[in-house]
Amino acid sequence: MTNSKISVQNLNLYYKDFQALKNVSLDVLENRVTALIGPSGCGKSTFLRTLNRMNDLIEGVRVEGKVTLDGVDIYRPDVDVVSLRKRVGMVFQKPNPFPMSVYDNVAYGPRIHGIKNKQQLDQIVEKSLRGAALWDEVQDRLYKSALGLSGGQQQRLCIARLLAVEPEVLLMDEPTSALDPVSTLKIEELIRELKNKYTIIIVTHNMQQAARVSDTTAFFLNGDLVECGDTGAIFTMPEDKRTEDYITGRFG
């Protein structure tokens, strides 16, 4: 039995007058990969951002409903948003390493959270880079600029940077859309390993990727969650005609 790590109940989200999420309810299981799929503009990124309150940063956003992390409502006024975002971290579509060394990129978060001991930082950096399957490729260039890494390496660096602050949930918004097939497969491989320790939610436009990496797939359309279920079932026998039309490429 796996527990729900995150539970979303009757979630509505408005950008001013525009309703981007409509009464969405969804349980995200612990140590599982959940893929969010759906056409452009259906609300995937918006939904992802509600899970660590990144939407709070956007003007005019109103959220109704309930999102709990380990049973605790993350929209309660007394929740510390900084520590929430440490527990629920995010990787973006385009790799965004800081213009500093590989080492400093990974040590950035731990330093902010007050770790100064050099030996301890070394350990965190190595562990995180190993966790992101990047250590072997960068161990002899730790002090060179991260901007010199390939796109695929930069993306894994961003994942290492996230792992360094020991999150529990990883949100990934189209993490491989800017990468070549080999780097993409490396990230997918990594995701499958990371799920043993973390709970992962990934947005992807690549149906095959959703099928390969995820345990659960959720299909969004115009702000509605149309269908959510076991990935194997969704890709062989979806229940809703709209899901079938979308995943088989017949959305006209």
Next chain:
Amino acid sequence: MTVRSNFDKALMEIQQDILRVASLVEESIYNSMEALNSQDVVLAAKVIEGDDVIDDLKEKIENKCITLIATQQPIAKDLRVVITGIKILVSLERIGDHSVDIARTTMCLAEQKLIKPLVDLTHMAKLVQDMVRDGLDAYVHGDVEKAREMCDNDDEVDDLYHKIFRELTVYMKKDPETIDQAVYLMFISRFLERIGDHATNIGENVIYLVTGEKEELN
């Protein structure tokens, strides 16, 4: 309007090709039984040769399916159409092989006077031929009800098989001279019974195609 019209065309083509194989296979069941009843070795030879055409065609369609999987990554219903198509092809090929078995047996029987008119065998052959046709009809129309009805006929085929078996045993006991021929006829009833089983598999595949559920029908 669909955005995958080329892919849809390829799927349609595969289904059309499978129908062609099915009609060849039906014809070969029919001809093998015609040859048996009229003791026509030329027709029996035609059935045996014709099987190469069926095998080649099956190979070609199978390759089309494999290419489609490799290049288009069909999922959901599309995947079930392709996978079911491949499975139905395998069943059809086996059915064709059994027609060849019947034709070969016919050749062995050619010189002998038949001990009786082959009423039940002919009826059995008609039943399995209809099963194949209905099975393929159910496939192209995604008709679950028809697939189930078709599979129900397999009970009658099995009953006939047991009836023929018993009758031939009686003949053999009464007159050992009939043993050679009776054994051949038993084989033929067995081949027809196997054809019925393969047709039932086609029905089960159709049900999977439409519902995604595996149903055991015999």
